[in-house]
Amino acid sequence: MFIVVNLKAYDCDPIAVATAVGDVADDTTARLAVAPQPTDIAAVADHGVETWAQHVDSIDSGSHTGHVRPRSVANAGATGTLLNHSERRRTLAEIDGAISRADDVGLETIVCANNPAQISAVSALSPTAVAVEPPELIGSGTPVSQADPEIVREAVAGATAIDESVSVLCGAGISSGDDVAAASELGSDGVLLASGVALADDPARALNGLVAGVHD
Amino acid sequence: MFIVVNLKAYDCDPIAVATAVGDVADDTTARLAVAPQPTDIAAVADHGVETWAQHVDSIDSGSHTGHVRPRSVANAGATGTLLNHSERRRTLAEIDGAISRADDVGLETIVCANNPAQISAVSALSPTAVAVEPPELIGSGTPVSQADPEIVREAVAGATAIDESVSVLCGAGISSGDDVAAASELGSDGVLLASGVALADDPARALNGLVAGVHD
Amino acid sequence: MFIVVNLKAYDCDPIAVATAVGDVADDTTARLAVAPQPTDIAAVADHGVETWAQHVDSIDSGSHTGHVRPRSVANAGATGTLLNHSERRRTLAEIDGAISRADDVGLETIVCANNPAQISAVSALSPTAVAVEPPELIGSGTPVSQADPEIVREAVAGATAIDESVSVLCGAGISSGDDVAAASELGSDGVLLASGVALADDPARALNGLVAGVHD
Amino acid sequence: MFIVVNLKAYDCDPIAVATAVGDVADDTTARLAVAPQPTDIAAVADHGVETWAQHVDSIDSGSHTGHVRPRSVANAGATGTLLNHSERRRTLAEIDGAISRADDVGLETIVCANNPAQISAVSALSPTAVAVEPPELIGSGTPVSQADPEIVREAVAGATAIDESVSVLCGAGISSGDDVAAASELGSDGVLLASGVALADDPARALNGLVAGVHD
Numbered sequence: 001m002f003i004v005v006n007l008k009a010y011d012c013d014p015i016a017v018a019t020a021v022g023d024v025a026d027d028t029t030a031r032l033a034v035a036p037q038p039t040d041i042a043a044v045a046d047h048g049v050e051t052w053a054q055h056v057d058s059i060d061s062g063s064h065t066g067h068v069r070p071r072s073v074a075n076a077g078a079t080g081t082l083l084n085h086s087e088r089r090r091t092l093a094e095i096d097g098a099i100s101r102a103d104d105v106g107l108e109t110i111v112c113a114n115n116p117a118q119i120s121a122v123s124a125l126s127p128t129a130v131a132v133e134p135p136e137l138i139g140s141g142t143p144v145s146q147a148d149p150e151i152v153r154e155a156v157a158g159a160t161a162i163d164e165s166v167s168v169l170c171g172a173g174i175s176s177g178d179d180v181a182a183a184s185e186l187g188s189d190g191v192l193l194a195s196g197v198a199l200a201d202d203p204a205r206a207l208n209g210l211v212a213g214v215h216d
Numbered sequence: 217m218f219i220v221v222n223l224k225a226y227d228c229d230p231i232a233v234a235t236a237v238g239d240v241a242d243d244t245t246a247r248l249a250v251a252p253q254p255t256d257i258a259a260v261a262d263h264g265v266e267t268w269a270q271h272v273d274s275i276d277s278g279s280h281t282g283h284v285r286p287r288s289v290a291n292a293g294a295t296g297t298l299l300n301h302s303e304r305r306r307t308l309a310e311i312d313g314a315i316s317r318a319d320d321v322g323l324e325t326i327v328c329a330n331n332p333a334q335i336s337a338v339s340a341l342s343p344t345a346v347a348v349e350p351p352e353l354i355g356s357g358t359p360v361s362q363a364d365p366e367i368v369r370e371a372v373a374g375a376t377a378i379d380e381s382v383s384v385l386c387g388a389g390i391s392s393g394d395d396v397a398a399a400s401e402l403g404s405d406g407v408l409l410a411s412g413v414a415l416a417d418d419p420a421r422a423l424n425g426l427v428a429g430v431h432d
Numbered sequence: 433m434f435i436v437v438n439l440k441a442y443d444c445d446p447i448a449v450a451t452a453v454g455d456v457a458d459d460t461t462a463r464l465a466v467a468p469q470p471t472d473i474a475a476v477a478d479h480g481v482e483t484w485a486q487h488v489d490s491i492d493s494g495s496h497t498g499h500v501r502p503r504s505v506a507n508a509g510a511t512g513t514l515l516n517h518s519e520r521r522r523t524l525a526e527i528d529g530a531i532s533r534a535d536d537v538g539l540e541t542i543v544c545a546n547n548p549a550q551i552s553a554v555s556a557l558s559p560t561a562v563a564v565e566p567p568e569l570i571g572s573g574t575p576v577s578q579a580d581p582e583i584v585r586e587a588v589a590g591a592t593a594i595d596e597s598v599s600v601l602c603g604a605g606i607s608s609g610d611d612v613a614a615a616s617e618l619g620s621d622g623v624l625l626a627s628g629v630a631l632a633d634d635p636a637r638a639l640n641g642l643v644a645g646v647h648d
Numbered sequence: 649m650f651i652v653v654n655l656k657a658y659d660c661d662p663i664a665v666a667t668a669v670g671d672v673a674d675d676t677t678a679r680l681a682v683a684p685q686p687t688d689i690a691a692v693a694d695h696g697v698e699t700w701a702q703h704v705d706s707i708d709s710g711s712h713t714g715h716v717r718p719r720s721v722a723n724a725g726a727t728g729t730l731l732n733h734s735e736r737r738r739t740l741a742e743i744d745g746a747i748s749r750a751d752d753v754g755l756e757t758i759v760c761a762n763n764p765a766q767i768s769a770v771s772a773l774s775p776t777a778v779a780v781e782p783p784e785l786i787g788s789g790t791p792v793s794q795a796d797p798e799i800v801r802e803a804v805a806g807a808t809a810i811d812e813s814v815s816v817l818c819g820a821g822i823s824s825g826d827d828v829a830a831a832s833e834l835g836s837d838g839v840l841l842a843s844g845v846a847l848a849d850d851p852a853r854a855l856n857g858l859v860a861g862v863h864d
Contacts, residue, residue: 006713008710008711008712008713009705009707009708009709009710009711009712009713009715009717009720010709010710010711011709011719037686037716037717037720038685038686038687038716039686039687039689039690039716039717039720039721039723039724040690040720040724041687042687042688042690042691043690054713054714055713055714055715057657059657060657061657061658061659062656062657062658063656063657063658063735063786063787063842063843064656064657064735065654065656065657065702065703065730065733065734065735065736065842066702066703066730066733066735066736067657067703067735067736068685068686068687069657069685069687071659072657072685072687072688073687075687076687076688082713082714084307084308085713085714086309086713087711087712087713087714087715088713088714088715089307089308089309089310090307090308091300091305091306091307091308092300092305092306092307092308092311092329092334092337092338093302093305093329093330093334094305095308096330096331096333096334096337113308113309114309114312115312117312117340117341117342118308118309118312118340118341120340120378121308121312121337121338121340121341122308122337123340124333124334124336124337124339124340124374124378125333125334125337126333138711139711158340162336162340162378194711194713195711222497224494224495224496224497225489225491225492225493225494225495225496225497225499225501225504226493226494226495227493227503253470253500253501253504254469254470254471254500255470255471255473255474255500255501255504255505255507255508256474256504256508257471258471258472258474258475259474270497270498271497271498271499275441276441277441277442277443278440278441278442279440279441279442279519279570279571279626279627280440280441280519281438281440281441281486281487281514281517281518281519281520281626282486282487282514282517282519282520283441283487283519283520284469284470284471285441285469285471287443288441288469288471288472289471291471292471292472298497298498301497301498302497303495303496303497303498303499304497304498304499354495355495410495410497411495516739516740518741521739521740521741521742522739522740523732523737523738523739523740524732524737524738524739524740524743524761524766524769524770525734525737525761525762525766526737527740528762528763528765528766528769545740545741546741546744547744549744549772549773549774550740550741550744550772550773552772552810553740553744553769553770553772553773554740554769555772556765556766556768556769556771556772556806556810557765557766557769558765590772594768594772594810
């Protein structure tokens with residue numbers, strides 16, 4: 001299982017979360033990563049944990065003031081990037097272009113989408129992975145695997161039918177090891193989560209709870 | 217073959233084009249439609265020709281000042297709507313939502329996309345049709361069927377693999393009956409065109425040239 | 433006083449509202465207008481009442497599929513257009529361009545903004561009028577003239593300091609003649625309203641209530 | 649004079665430019681700053697030169713995946729941020745909000761705009777500074793001070809009339825000390841430039857040429 005901790009624009013210490021991720025990563029077979037603000041990518045990556053961007057633009061070099069350049073993100077030490085999170089929806093053309101630009105510089109991609117139909121759609125663009133996150137469940141505390149397990153099953157089936165090499169994550173409301181285990185049983189290859197770890201009093205403890213749900 | 221004449225924001229008389237479309241439609245097996253400005257949908261539809269919107273928003277009723285309501289478009293007499301034209305790209309979530317809202321009110325949908333991968337993507341959202349239009353050929357005078365026939369073949373194959381019920385149109389640079397015939401031979405079910413008819417001195421003559429390429 | 437009834441994307445009959453506006457307009461010194469969906473501009477204008485667009489794009493003629501052309505709006509019979517409503521915020525450059533394109537075709541402009549500072553900003557772009565609408569009060573039933581009269585006073589002072597020829601409207605929560613009278617006393621030249629008339633069981637009665645607050 | 653070197657998404661070494669800026673800054677009365685990609689802000693600031701962001705979003709803490717948080721930019725060591733660059737235009741409401749959020753965390757702001765009317769508009773939002781950059785001159789090699797000196801004079805007059813405390817920079821096409829001197833003589837308090845330094849074979853030499861135009 002791949003567990004990505006999205007720090008969003010939270011008022012949290014990215015290095016403290018990175019430290020927790022590093023500690024827990026040593027004792028689990030799960031793959032763990034942190035997605036901080038772009039300003040913090042280099043520091044988090046230097047800390048020795050897998051680091052992801054929350055977004056990159058569909059650009060390479062050039063006159064693109066205020067856009068996030070995939071190559072700069074890669075140079076800062078990121079392994080991959082989220083794309084089209086429901087808080088940062090992009091046009092279809094931009095998603096397509098950003099996947100290509102990320103590929104060019106060796107960044108993996110997780111493209112988020114709202115429902116199984118959109119998951120099938122983005123799977124056709126050859127990302128590394130897709131993540132289904134019903135917007136109404138984000139931050140709800142109710143895991144998608146419990147609120148609507150069929151969404152996860154359909155997303156997995158849809159993505160696989162389009163491109164077997166695309167991994168499928170699920171997100172929204174995941175906060176416990178049971179949620180992670182349920183996501184895995186529904187066919188998901190990983191989970192996206194955010195406040196449950198990023199804003200936890202003890203991020204390492206929260207992560208330990210989550211990885212307890214990971215079975216080889 | 218389905219021939220859609222997109223009037224964009226051209227300085228043309230929509231009723232004159234509609235008259236030409238009506239005249240030519242009487243003598244061809246091809247299906248012809250006009251996509252005028254939203255302000256002109258009712259007048260064009262009242263003129264007795266098939267009328268399409270150029271865009272609708274992913275909304276139904278409510279507080280959406282300045283957005284184009286699918287139901288108002290349908291009430292004005294439109295049969296369908298273009299979506300995600302390269303001059304009006306939308307987020308994936310908006311394309312998905314607009315298809316659903318259009319379905320709700322009985323509007324057909326043609327979702328435009330730039331390349332075969334994006335055509336596969338939008339085909340997963342269950343539109344009525346998709347249209348592949350390489351942005352670099354729009355308005356170029358060089359038809360996609362000639363500049364890059366493989367794009368049309370791949371778009372047809374990709375869309376069909378996802379959903380056999382989705383029609384595939386192609387656009388960009390189409391101006392003659394030969395272009396229409398070539399598009400048809402490549403597997404396309406129709407063409408999108410714009411300035412070649414909308415800005416022609418004699419739109420009926422331009423259309424007659426185009427439908428000469430339609431073979432049953 | 434200028435009273436603009438914004439029909440948004442409401443599920444209402446634009447001709448029924450137009451009829452009510454026409455009836456009431458005959459018996460008041462207030463200036464009344466209706467802002468329907470773009471598809472309904474021609475029908476409402478043909479009905480003989482002053483008609484406004486809810487939005488136009490910063491374009492003139494050309495390849496702008498899915499955008500609303502100011503000249504088409506004017507040709508359909510509109511007198512003016514709202515711009516930058518809080519439900520359709522535009523970039524500063526687009527607001528500036530749309531005002532110019534509207535001017536070119538003889539459309540008046542009312543540019544909406546959220547607070548007095550933004551009202552001063554848009555007043556510098558030489559629109560016909562500005563409208564201050566605190567987003568949190570839109571649809572609240574509490575008029576801005578009551579919830580925060582200082583916002584209206586500051587908007588009037590700010591706009592006038594920048595350009596004395598710019599009229600100032602206020603909006604959000606206005607539903608009675610008292611609200612209109614209060615808006616006028618605070619220095620406002622008109623009001624924007626929406627559901628209070630558009631969704632009223634009896635729009636003419638709602639309008640009569642509003643114009644009762646207009647004193648020469 | 650304030651000289652801001654915008655690194656855009658250029659394929660350049662931000663530390664090499666920062667080194668040049670640091671060297672030149674020691675020998676001039678001009679204030680020099682570098683605006684790198686967000687991923688490079690911390691490294692450039694740690695290098696000891698004044699560092700600016702190219703963009704921040706109108707957010708503080710919270711669920712804003714993929715947005716650039718002003719506080720994170722400040723924490724990384726930035727002094728200020730560009731806003732509304734013509735390559736990253738924002739809505740009026742977002743510019744207003746981003747200035748406030750930047751103020752909250754002690755970031756200075758330079759709001760870009762296309763013409764004097766827009767400069768007056770953004771000056772009403774109380775930024776630290778404004779920058780007038782005619783889009784058609786960006787990257788042209790022809791300085792605005794030469795192509796259209798009246799634009800700079802009008803921008804200075806317009807901004808000052810609205811808020812005397814707002815500084816006025818100009819940009820687009822500036823590449824020599826003469827251009828900087830001309831900008832200063834037209835009343836400008838600084839210049840924005842990009843490729844002339846960022847992509848120079850010898851950035852220090854390019855900067856020395858520019859600061860030669862600065863007279864106390």
